[in-house]
Amino acid sequence: MNGSRITAVGHYQPAKVLTNDDLAALVDTSDEWIRSRVGIRTRHIAAPDEPVDELAAHAAAKALAAAGLAPGDIDLVLVATSTAVDRSPNMA
Numbered sequence: 128m129n130g131s132r133i134t135a136v137g138h139y140q141p142a143k144v145l146t147n148d149d150l151a152a153l154v155d156t157s158d159e160w161i162r163s164r165v166g167i168r169t170r171h172i173a174a175p176d177e178p179v180d181e182l183a184a185h186a187a188a189k190a191l192a193a194a195g196l197a198p199g200d201i202d203l204v205l206v207a208t209s210t211a212v213d214r215s216p217n218m219a
Contacts, residue, residue: 134194135191135193137186137187137190137191137192137193138186139183139185139186139189140171141171141173141174141182142171143171143173144170144172145170146168146169147161147162147167147169179212180212187204
């Protein structure tokens with residue numbers, strides 16, 4: 128087959144949940160203020176020992192399972208993120 132296609136998708140959310148009330152205890156805001164402006168009620172927070180590439184691997188495993196594929200069946204994985212593993216680029 129030529130070309131590319133999206134066969135399945137996967138997702139992963141870290142276990143730690145930060146609610147709007149939790150956030151309001153840290154900064155001057157409220158659950159109502161956040162919900163009325165952006166609609167967010169909770170957000171999942173990655174642990175310090177849970178890097179973005181590990182989160183991506185969990186999501187990829189779910190996508191592979193949903194597609195009925197093995198890792199070796201994939202020719203290319205393209206990742207775009209604003210949450211890099213390192214604060215500065217690795218040596219090329």
